Amino acid sequence: MCDDRIRYICALEPEFPEKLKGIPNSPQGIYVRGRLPDPEKKTVSIIGSRNNSEYGRGAAEYFARELSRHGVQIVSGMARGIDGISQSAAIAAGGSSFGILGCGIDIVYPPENRELYDNILEKGGIISEYPPGMAPRARLFPRRNRIISAFSDILLVIEARQKSGTSITVRYALEQGRDIFALPGRITDPLSHGCNTLIADGAGIATCPGDILEALGLIKAGNRKYKNIDLKKFTDLTSKQLKIIRHLDYSPVSVNEIASKTGYDIPDLLLELLKLELRGCAEKAGQGYYILKM
Numbered sequence: 001m002c003d004d005r006i007r008y009i010c011a012l013e014p015e016f017p018e019k020l021k022g023i024p025n026s027p028q029g030i031y032v033r034g035r036l037p038d039p040e041k042k043t044v045s046i047i048g049s050r051n052n053s054e055y056g057r058g059a060a061e062y063f064a065r066e067l068s069r070h071g072v073q074i075v076s077g078m079a080r081g082i083d084g085i086s087q088s089a090a091i092a093a094g095g096s097s098f099g100i101l102g103c104g105i106d107i108v109y110p111p112e113n114r115e116l117y118d119n120i121l122e123k124g125g126i127i128s129e130y131p132p133g134m135a136p137r138a139r140l141f142p143r144r145n146r147i148i149s150a151f152s153d154i155l156l157v158i159e160a161r162q163k164s165g166t167s168i169t170v171r172y173a174l175e176q177g178r179d180i181f182a183l184p185g186r187i188t189d190p191l192s193h194g195c196n197t198l199i200a201d202g203a204g205i206a207t208c209p210g211d212i213l214e215a216l217g218l219i220k221a222g223n224r225k226y227k228n229i230d231l232k233k234f235t236d237l238t239s240k241q242l243k244i245i246r247h248l249d250y251s252p253v254s255v256n257e258i259a260s261k262t263g264y265d266i267p268d269l270l271l272e273l274l275k276l277e278l279r280g281c282a283e284k285a286g287q288g289y290y291i292l293k294m
Helices: 054-069 082-092 111-123 140-151 166-175 190-200 209-215 239-245 255-262 266-278
Strands: 007-010 029-034 043-047 073-076 097-100 125-128 154-157 179-182 282-284 289-292
Touching (some): 029 111, 043 082, 043 140, 043 166, 054 073, 054 082, 054 209, 054 289, 073 140, 082 097, 097 111, 097 140, 111 125, 140 166, 154 166, 154 190, 154 209, 166 179, 179 190, 239 266, 255 289, 266 282
Parallel strands (some): 043 154, 097 125
Antiparallel strands (some): 282 289
């Protein structure tokens, strides 16, 4: 059973997290439900766009899942989009996650994240510097972001526009001396402009979870086992299925486009796509569209 009582931890108390001490504008205290991140374990904050793409969703789930399987704690703001997606994936993988709120600790925001709030409370903790009952306001969230970055050993940006709230968290992370990684994306995709700019400015390139695990010291440098997507599920596919896989992407591809490129009839193609879904190789991305599943 988790401790779901709301408790206040003053900055002068021994329990106050060491990572929050000494950062610029350190909070005078925090409200906590559940537990605090374990200071002996590595922690990664995963952040990104609220209006994510399917590519961003898949990447957030993939990184959060694999990092959690290696004992990494996932911290984020429990917001719509990349934040909530990564935290849900971490918990589904058996890991722990911590939500840093921009409102009172007793308020679920956004409201549709009630299940995520409860799951985080059971598998990690909810943290806020704002008193219970304080409603979410736009001015509170940028200030909240400095706590997200402070808890992290690495800040991972999945998707971000050129000018977005994500840049505020990045700025805090730089001030706090945290390492920053970003997911590269297409130069024509506005949701990747922020990430590509970060990489150009010197951020680490997150091509797979192995890049993050290596930077955290959890795997040896050059260990190729964790450097690519797990290909085991792609073994023993038929030649027809392999041909279909070659035309799938992490962005949605229409059934008609796949049929045109493979030459397969729509009924046969849909049957093979169903088989690929059952194997965890493909996933529906709306009516008549499919993506490659990480």
